[in-house]
Amino acid sequence: MALDEIKIGGLGASRRRVEDNRFIRGKGNYVDDIVLSGMLHMEILRSPVAHARIKSIDVSKAYDIPGVRLVLTGEMMAARNLAWMPTLSYDTQAVLATDKVRFQGQEVAAVIADDPYIAKDACQAIVVEYEQLPVIVNPFQAMESGSEVIRDDKENQPGNKVFDWEIGDKAATDKAFAEADVISKMELHYPRSHPSPMETCGSIADFNRATGKLTVYMTSQAPHIVRAAVAMVAELPEHMIRIVSPDLGGGFGNKVPIYPGYVISILASILTERPVKWIEDKTGNLISTGFGRDVYLQGEMALRKDGKMLGMRMRTISDHGAFYADAQPSKFKIGLMHSTFACYDIPAAHLESVGYYTNKAPGGVAYRCSFRVTEAMFFQERMVHAAANDLGMDQAEFRRMNLVKDDMFPYRTAFGFLTDSGQYGKCLDIGMKAIGYDTYKAEQEEARKRGKLLGIGISTMTEPLGAGNSREYDILGIKMFDSAELRVHMSGKAILRTGAMNQGQGHQTTWAQIVAHELGIPADDVTVEEGDTDTAPFGMGTYASRSTPVAGAAVAMVARKIRAKARKIAAHLLEVSEEDIEWELGRFYVRSNKERGVTIQDCALAAYSNMPDGMEPGLENNAYYDPPNLTWPFAAYFVKVEVDAETGVWDVLKVVAVDDCGVRINPMVVEGQIMGGLTEAYAMASMQYQTYDDEGNCIGSNYMDYLLPTAWETPGFELHEVVTPCPHHPIGAKGVGECATVAGPAAFVNAVVDALGHLGVRNIDMPMMPNRVYEALTTGKDISGMPPVKMGD
Amino acid sequence: MYPSRFGYESPKTVEEAVAILDAHGGEAKVLAGGQSLVPMLKLRFAAPEMLVDINSIEGLRYHRVDADGTIRIGALCRHEDLEEDDAVAKAVPTIAAAAPLVADPIVRTRGTFVGSVCHADPQGDWAAAMTALGGHIVAQGPKGKRDIPMKDFVIGPFQNTLAFNEIAVEAVIPAPKGVRVGNYLKLERRVGDFATASVAVALDMVGDTVANAGIALAGVGGRTINANDAASGLIGKKLTAENISSVAAAVAAAAEPRTDHRGSADYKRQIVKTFVERILTGLANSSQKAA
Numbered sequence A: 001m002a003l004d005e006i007k008i009g010g011l012g013a014s015r016r017r018v019e020d021n022r023f024i025r026g027k028g029n030y031v032d033d034i035v036l037s038g039m040l041h042m043e044i045l046r047s048p049v050a051h052a053r054i055k056s057i058d059v060s061k062a063y064d065i066p067g068v069r070l071v072l073t074g075e076m077m078a079a080r081n082l083a084w085m086p087t088l089s090y091d092t093q094a095v096l097a098t099d100k101v102r103f104q105g106q107e108v109a110a111v112i113a114d115d116p117y118i119a120k121d122a123c124q125a126i127v128v129e130y131e132q133l134p135v136i137v138n139p140f141q142a143m144e145s146g147s148e149v150i151r152d153d154k155e156n157q158p159g160n161k162v163f164d165w166e167i168g169d170k171a172a173t174d175k176a177f178a179e180a181d182v183i184s185k186m187e188l189h190y191p192r193s194h195p196s197p198m199e200t201c202g203s204i205a206d207f208n209r210a211t212g213k214l215t216v217y218m219t220s221q222a223p224h225i226v227r228a229a230v231a232m233v234a235e236l237p238e239h240m241i242r243i244v245s246p247d248l249g250g251g252f253g254n255k256v257p258i259y260p261g262y263v264i265s266i267l268a269s270i271l272t273e274r275p276v277k278w279i280e281d282k283t284g285n286l287i288s289t290g291f292g293r294d295v296y297l298q299g300e301m302a303l304r305k306d307g308k309m310l311g312m313r314m315r316t317i318s319d320h321g322a323f324y325a326d327a328q329p330s331k332f333k334i335g336l337m338h339s340t341f342a343c344y345d346i347p348a349a350h351l352e353s354v355g356y357y358t359n360k361a362p363g364g365v366a367y368r369c370s371f372r373v374t375e376a377m378f379f380q381e382r383m384v385h386a387a388a389n390d391l392g393m394d395q396a397e398f399r400r401m402n403l404v405k406d407d408m409f410p411y412r413t414a415f416g417f418l419t420d421s422g423q424y425g426k427c428l429d430i431g432m433k434a435i436g437y438d439t440y441k442a443e444q445e446e447a448r449k450r451g452k453l454l455g456i457g458i459s460t461m462t463e464p465l466g467a468g469n470s471r472e473y474d475i476l477g478i479k480m481f482d483s484a485e486l487r488v489h490m491s492g493k494a495i496l497r498t499g500a501m502n503q504g505q506g507h508q509t510t511w512a513q514i515v516a517h518e519l520g521i522p523a524d525d526v527t528v529e530e531g532d533t534d535t536a537p538f539g540m541g542t543y544a545s546r547s548t549p550v551a552g553a554a555v556a557m558v559a560r561k562i563r564a565k566a567r568k569i570a571a572h573l574l575e576v577s578e579e580d581i582e583w584e585l586g587r588f589y590v591r592s593n594k595e596r597g598v599t600i601q602d603c604a605l606a607a608y609s610n611m612p613d614g615m616e617p618g619l620e621n622n623a624y625y626d627p628p629n630l631t632w633p634f635a636a637y638f639v640k641v642e643v644d645a646e647t648g649v650w651d652v653l654k655v656v657a658v659d660d661c662g663v664r665i666n667p668m669v670v671e672g673q674i675m676g677g678l679t680e681a682y683a684m685a686s687m688q689y690q691t692y693d694d695e696g697n698c699i700g701s702n703y704m705d706y707l708l709p710t711a712w713e714t715p716g717f718e719l720h721e722v723v724t725p726c727p728h729h730p731i732g733a734k735g736v737g738e739c740a741t742v743a744g745p746a747a748f749v750n751a752v753v754d755a756l757g758h759l760g761v762r763n764i765d766m767p768m769m770p771n772r773v774y775e776a777l778t779t780g781k782d783i784s785g786m787p788p789v790k791m792g793d
Numbered sequence B: 001m002y003p004s005r006f007g008y009e010s011p012k013t014v015e016e017a018v019a020i021l022d023a024h025g026g027e028a029k030v031l032a033g034g035q036s037l038v039p040m041l042k043l044r045f046a047a048p049e050m051l052v053d054i055n056s057i058e059g060l061r062y063h064r065v066d067a068d069g070t071i072r073i074g075a076l077c078r079h080e081d082l083e084e085d086d087a088v089a090k091a092v093p094t095i096a097a098a099a100p101l102v103a104d105p106i107v108r109t110r111g112t113f114v115g116s117v118c119h120a121d122p123q124g125d126w127a128a129a130m131t132a133l134g135g136h137i138v139a140q141g142p143k144g145k146r147d148i149p150m151k152d153f154v155i156g157p158f159q160n161t162l163a164f165n166e167i168a169v170e171a172v173i174p175a176p177k178g179v180r181v182g183n184y185l186k187l188e189r190r191v192g193d194f195a196t197a198s199v200a201v202a203l204d205m206v207g208d209t210v211a212n213a214g215i216a217l218a219g220v221g222g223r224t225i226n227a228n229d230a231a232s233g234l235i236g237k238k239l240t241a242e243n244i245s246s247v248a249a250a251v252a253a254a255a256e257p258r259t260d261h262r263g264s265a266d267y268k269r270q271i272v273k274t275f276v277e278r279i280l281t282g283l284a285n286s287s288q289k290a291a
């Protein structure tokens, strides 16, 4: 008899997360929990100013402090050709500053000492003389002619421009605009934010001169990429490098790049021949490591009177900080920005993007999103909101009219992506019903009479998740496939390793469920391991919602290889030919006699004890999966708010989320991902942003100034699901980890703007702090384009 | 984050604690709840030679309402003690309203009322409440105790008038002249945030007439803003719409906000005005209901 899939923790089981048991008992194993004998501690001295020439660095007083073992400066790094390192975007980044500091918080020197207190004392004893230079804090200053060139270290660097790029059909788009009845415009800034995982970045480098092997325990979402990069930078052979990512306390894209601290700790270990631990403090994390967003977006939509979208033009100006260190693996300079409007049927589109250097921290990481998709979809839904209003059309009806219909798949977007599946209209309907859309207009009118400002915001989108197919995606030339290796022990228990890297997504739980689904081995019998490059198969790590689309697919594929071998063993055990064997969950049986069968566990034992003649013993295999396309989940979010007209404070009355991420492996984990994403969407909309004053000082260097919402103010979420299986994924799953962060913010902003719509307000930039909302509602003007922080007055 | 090196003493009596402070001549600091001092140590904004932890001193964790209506809050009374106490809620509604708005629930289990007043953060909630209530601090030094009225206690940002060898042992709120009513409103960006602007109002009512009025503000100046002069416009009057709006305007004028990333100076003034109006209108309505 086939097993009950839910009982064994297979596909669709809301199995409790295996990892939570150790996390909630304080038994996780994070980098900072690891203690090696003879270990030294490293602290980094950071620049207090945003732009300056370094006139001198005097480290002599630091050496006077007992317990200080080594002080490293840029000059010493340069002597070993390590003062600069490559970024993931083919730029260079300073490891320790030599000539200049280019953002506040940049690494200037490092102290290695017996304990972190001594290291910190010694950092304070280092005397650095700076000669201040003009500071550039936004791309508009950066593009001014005659402005200070930030990257004068680079040859042939034209001013402060990082890149200039375009995509789409300009002629066709111009034509659409020429034929339009209505042209609607939108202009906004998606502010800089920091992913801010609870655990900061850190590493323990342990170089053993006797064996020649370098082991680095570190906070990386992509340990294999780090190994490849270390091999390049440190010129060590790959087999002599072992990268271990233990438990990660969150990542959100922040732990994809390679940071100076890692590199310095490696050199420090090589020089001291002792393990060197570096654990960044919270301020260091917030001011120096990979940020997200910081893009100015502008565009216009060509429309027919009846509401049909005809064409879309977009321009982006992005702020990349002092080094172009975007963590994005596509061939496209501004990531997947051109996935914008993918859920709408728009015949023509064109995008121009320009990037600039500024005196701000580098990064441009995909903060819980696929490489600029968040900015793309935010702009899309703000633009759609404005266009519906300009046409005098209902928000939901305007979307319904233009969304790609179920029978149009596969659908080629104007920018060339191929969306392959979805039931967009159905999702919209479910959401409208749940939020009470029918009666809302009357309710809003009535509330306005009582001086209350109600608003509803809608955001619908499909996004490309699961980078990616090897034709278009690579990191430093390595294609973006992923991998899984499965070993079934003779008792039928198993260990699975993948090239992904869990950081809260629940891989230990869900990967085992895929194995259970494919093989009928109970999920509890499957151990999952990731993060050790000496044991895990080569993979590209976890970010951009790629784990389930890519590594998850590899898990299914390797399980199928195991099943194919087990089938041969079953035929041998049942003494029939393979063609006469049938499979049901957990068991092979003889087609003509269902009673006669063997379990997968029987086959596992036989693989080690009674294999057919000529068959290799054992039951293990691996699979490398190169996805044919990205996966395209769909989301429809609805937010209802009430704005206090006297203070600008807005309260969320209700949030409805309808998600179609294809087949759900573990519905509870999926819901957790959506709720987490919606929380971050609410955060962006209401409070979470990173900003700088005119001098380039980062406002937001600690959690009193950089605000993350708590359980206290985060609203409740009502979740709904629709399932349209992914046509090319082995189990029909699509990415989901990021849908809510990507599509969520626009729903909140659209709601507040809807509440103020009758006052003529079209846009309020995030975060919609009460003061900004108040300014908009009292002046009737847009709050667009982030002003530098105003001080004084 | 790693503080600088410091010494640590945990005396058993106030006298001992005072003696240690005295011996270090200004280089020692009192450690109460640690919710302001420890973050400053971690960020190395403060680097005292010696920490004098007063948590082992018995008899300082109390708050009570005396028979004559005077309220006394000991140096180790935690924020949460006040939040959870019905007697305080009745006797000083301003404090009851502010208590759940101070910091977050975790901080409130450790942080002390008196420590917060001593800390004199311009955005601190308790210094504003104490100022509106016309309270005073009892300081104990080598020569014994003295009372310091709130108006003379907080003199600038993070500055109080305690001598280096004095400990604030008690905060005192005088008995009301009539029935005490009041409220506290705070605009914060999220729980645990300091005030963008907040308003403490404490009124003593005799019938529907205001016998005594105190208003103070947090977050809208370089120190706690004492708006008691503006509030005194209500004394001897009823809480009519007209009186409310003129006091609200006067209080807003007393604020000294600065434009920063939390909003413009004008916006913060608008919040002060709105909050004063909302509090006073609320008090007027509930006294009407009671009548």
Ligand SMILES: Cc1cc2nc3c(=O)[nH]c(=O)nc-3n(C[C@H](O)[C@H](O)[C@H](O)COP(=O)(O)OP(=O)(O)OC[C@H]3O[C@@H](n4cnc5c(N)ncnc54)[C@H](O)[C@@H]3O)c2cc1C
Binding pocket: B029, B030, B031, B032, B033, B034, B035, B036, B037, B038, B039, B075, B101, B102, B103, B104, B107, B110, B111, B112, B113, B114, B115, B116, B117, B118, B119, B121, B123, B124, B125, B126, B162, B166, B167, B168, B169, B192, B193, B194, B195
């Ligand atoms: C996350 C967070 C959020 C917060 N939010 C708020 C908020 O919204 N509103 C608010 O008002 N506060 C807030 N606080 C501060 C909190 O209320 C503190 O508890 C309070 O400011 C200080 O009290 P304490 O007992 O912790 O003092 P400590 O940190 O121990 O001491 C603070 C200072 O006062 C001195 N001191 C303390 N007690 C005495 C005494 N008896 N005699 C003489 N000197 C003394 C110390 O030497 C030190 O200089 C927040 C704190 C945190 C960590």
